[in-house]
Amino acid sequence: MSTPFYVSPQQQMADRAEYARKGIARGRSLVVLQYADGIVFVGENPSRALHKFSEIYDRIGFAAAGKYNEYENLRIGGVRYADLRGYTYDRDDVTARGLANVYAQTLGTIFSSAAEKPYEVELVVAEVGVTREGDQIYRLPHDGSIVDEHGSLAVGGNAEQISTYLDQHHSDSMTLAEALKLAVRALSRDTNGSEREIPAERLEVAVLDRTRPQKRKFKRIVGRQLSRLLDEGGSTDAPSDTEPEADAE
Amino acid sequence: MEANTRHTGRLPAAFLTPGSSSFMDFLTEHQPEILPGNRQLPPLQGAVEAPHGTTIVAVTFPGGVVLAGDRRATMGNMIAQRDIEKVFPADEYSAVGVAGTAGLAVEMVKLFQLELEHFEKVEGATLSLEGKANRLSTMIRGNLGMAMQGLAVVPVFAGYDVDREKGRIFSYDVTGGRSEEHVGYAATGSGSVFARGAMKKLYHDGLTEDEATTLVVQALYDAADDDSATGGPDVGRRIYPIVTVITDDGFRRLTDDESAAIARSILERRMEQPDGPRAALL
Numbered sequence: 001m002s003t004p005f006y007v008s009p010q011q012q013m014a015d016r017a018e019y020a021r022k023g024i025a026r027g028r029s030l031v032v033l034q035y036a037d038g039i040v041f042v043g044e045n046p047s048r049a050l051h052k053f054s055e056i057y058d059r060i061g062f063a064a065a066g067k068y069n070e071y072e073n074l075r076i077g078g079v080r081y082a083d084l085r086g087y088t089y090d091r092d093d094v095t096a097r098g099l100a101n102v103y104a105q106t107l108g109t110i111f112s113s114a115a116e117k118p119y120e121v122e123l124v125v126a127e128v129g130v131t132r133e134g135d136q137i138y139r140l141p142h143d144g145s146i147v148d149e150h151g152s153l154a155v156g157g158n159a160e161q162i163s164t165y166l167d168q169h170h171s172d173s174m175t176l177a178e179a180l181k182l183a184v185r186a187l188s189r190d191t192n193g194s195e196r197e198i199p200a201e202r203l204e205v206a207v208l209d210r211t212r213p214q215k216r217k218f219k220r221i222v223g224r225q226l227s228r229l230l231d232e233g234g235s236t237d238a239p240s241d242t243e244p245e246a247d248a249e
Numbered sequence: 250m251e252a253n254t255r256h257t258g259r260l261p262a263a264f265l266t267p268g269s270s271s272f273m274d275f276l277t278e279h280q281p282e283i284l285p286g287n288r289q290l291p292p293l294q295g296a297v298e299a300p301h302g303t304t305i306v307a308v309t310f311p312g313g314v315v316l317a318g319d320r321r322a323t324m325g326n327m328i329a330q331r332d333i334e335k336v337f338p339a340d341e342y343s344a345v346g347v348a349g350t351a352g353l354a355v356e357m358v359k360l361f362q363l364e365l366e367h368f369e370k371v372e373g374a375t376l377s378l379e380g381k382a383n384r385l386s387t388m389i390r391g392n393l394g395m396a397m398q399g400l401a402v403v404p405v406f407a408g409y410d411v412d413r414e415k416g417r418i419f420s421y422d423v424t425g426g427r428s429e430e431h432v433g434y435a436a437t438g439s440g441s442v443f444a445r446g447a448m449k450k451l452y453h454d455g456l457t458e459d460e461a462t463t464l465v466v467q468a469l470y471d472a473a474d475d476d477s478a479t480g481g482p483d484v485g486r487r488i489y490p491i492v493t494v495i496t497d498d499g500f501r502r503l504t505d506d507e508s509a510a511i512a513r514s515i516l517e518r519r520m521e522q523p524d525g526p527r528a529a530l531l
Contacts, residue, residue, distance in 0.1 A: 055370050074260075076267070077260045079370045083367050084272075084276075084279075086363075087283075087359070
């Protein structure tokens with residue numbers, strides 16, 4: 001029989017946060033970037049079936065790093081929330097802000113309830129606006145906080161280093177091919193600064209494209225279209241050399 | 250749901266319970282009272298008066314299917330609405346046209362569209378065309394109580410089957426009975442008898458897309474000619490039938506100008522031959 005001993009609440013929360021962070025860091029990173037016509041999601045994902053990015057609603061996309069079964073559960077919850085809300089009111093009444101709030105409450109409640117194991121996930125909820133100014137990106141860490149993001153962000157294992165790199169090179173007026181190329185370059189940087197090649201088959205790419213005529217703006221980019229965009233990005237490498245940092249690589 | 254999320258703010262357990270990919274199953278679990286089939290009706294004497302939509306026609310052609318509907322809604326002997334829309338996209342590769350009680354029909358279509366979209370988002374794959382047709386069957390059956398009080402909804406479901414690479418039509422009866430139309434055309438609603446007669450004489454299995462769209466407008470014209478509840482092309486108000494085409498490129502609704510052009514060319518010919526094109530006697 002072991003005797004229960006006292007653990008301070010501070011220590012308890014710190015342990016839980018540590019546990020969640022470690023779980024998230026085990027997963028591969030993913031990045032979300034704004035580009036001229038919308039928002040692009042890029043991640044390294046060897047699986048064709050288990051997606052990191054998905055459609056929630058007309059203009060809303062979802063990205064997650066961490067434990068698959070946990071974020072998949074939250075994703076389906078989000079689809080149900082959005083569809084029910086759109087059915088009860090109107091399609092225009094489903095917003096990323098509302099969804100991000102519900103996710104934050106859910107993650108926060110689970111994180112602070114001693115009876116539940118904290119979720120090892122970090123979510124991104126993005127909504128593409130009619131114009132670039134209307135784009136919204138929210139990052140939701142494991143503890144239920146919400147971070148309002150602009151331009152570019154990275155979540156997952158190597159997030160800090162990748163997002164520093166993105167911040168230096170990203171601009172909102174990039175084309176899709178440029179943004180995609182930048183994302184791949186950022187993802188292929190290892191912790192020790194060296195680079196490795198990520199082949200196109202191991203990339204998962206999706207966009208929220210505001211120029212799509214359909215009301216559902218989410219689209220996966222796969223196969224030929226993906227390799228064409230990556231090649232196109234390669235040929236426009238020259239103009240991106242105008243940035244001093246790009247030369248340094 | 251709003252009430253449920255409000256007091257703690259977090260998603261209720263039903264939202265995070267793994268299980269069905271069906272939105273209707275989720276509603277049955279979480280909020281059954283907003284499902285159309287679960288409404289309690291007070292006992293009534295006689296039929297309820299509500300606007301009724303009328304004729305829908307569908308025709309297949311090599312490479313796709315055309316679904317079209319007139320624009321009239323009636324209530325008894327009154328015209329309730331002149332420009333009602335009764336043909337809707339169900340998803341990228343299918344469409345549904347509804348005859349019957351307009352309010353319930355629109356609600357059924359809305360839920361049906363959502364059911365298909367929800368499945369697609371949750372599963373990451375679309376339902377088979379048969380699967381979609383069966384889902385619609387279940388929804389019509391759920392409306393049986395209403396139908397027995399005179400508030401029936403009878404749709405036609407048409408889609409492009411990407412696996413078999415052809416257009417297919419499913420028609421329904423009021424109890425949800427589903428039958429695939431292998432002859433290549435179908436009609437529902439009060440003018441359907443006349444529309445079907447017209448299509449029977451004009452249809453052949455080598456139609457082009459343009460011929461198929463003309464054929465459905467001809468059939469609707471004949472329906473309007475003999476059925477007072479079906480509306481013909483309204484040149485004065487520029488209200489023309491809704492014509493939709495589904496091919497391997499997906500769903501497309503003809504623009505008002507395209508639909509007007511078809512209707513006008515038919516009207517012109519009918520100035521000389523009011524009964525429309527004649528079939529050979531033997």
